Amino acid sequence: MFTGIVEHIGTVVEYKEYDETESGGQGTSITITDCEPILGDCKIGDSIACNGICLTVTEFDKNTFKVGISPETKERTNVISWQKGSKVNLERAVSQEVRFGGHYVQGHVDTVATVISKKPEGNSIIFGFKLRDPHFNRFIVEKGFIAIDGTSLTVTTIDHDDVFHISMIKHTQDNVTLPLKPIGSLVNIEVDLTGKIVEKQIETTLKNQFDNRNSRLHQLISQIIDKKLESVPK
Known part of the structure; x- marks a missing residue:
């Protein structure tokens, strides 16, 4: 989870595509540098939002970290436009010590x-x-x-x-x-x-109501239909 409060700006130093013969399969690895201020407590497997994309640290040193990019991420995001020298917003996943100054951000780009x-x-x-x-x-x-x-x-x-x-x-x-x-x-x-959650809850509730012949909504619709039919000339 992230807050959307950017901590630091990093620089893409390497963008590497893997072919099917390499261990990375058909994925992509990206190395980002100029990151010393946010790597002091870094561990392998940590999540860092890079331009809003929640990515997993696979390698790092004092100033640089590497992440893997899946085909799904490439389709959803602007990551294919990144190149050597591109600047990216960086934010570490929230911890108990972080003030929640922005809003609830998953790092799952739509x-x-x-x-x-x-x-x-x-x-x-x-x-x-x-x-x-x-x-x-x-x-x-x-x-x-x-x-x-x-x-x-x-x-x-x-x-x-x-x-x-x-x-x-x-x-x-x-x-x-x-x-x-x-x-x-x-x-x-x-x-x-929040909007996606509300929409899903409404859709699920309405579907359950429509499918249940004993539900209040189903009964109400039936009453409306019956009244309309009663008004139709015979």
């Missing part, structure tokens, strides 16, 4: 979005985004949480064409990678888990 606009507003920047997969739009609400490249942010407005906007203050600009990205770049998106 989809990607394109940076549509960047507009200065005082010392803030207003960013606009468009999702690649529009079925996730229903989970984006005004004043709701969203994680963009692992950064906990608040949706400020949503346009009629489903372009959504966030406002980034100067402090955040100085500590995350988003201001470095030009218009047209892809960013990782994790929508607020």
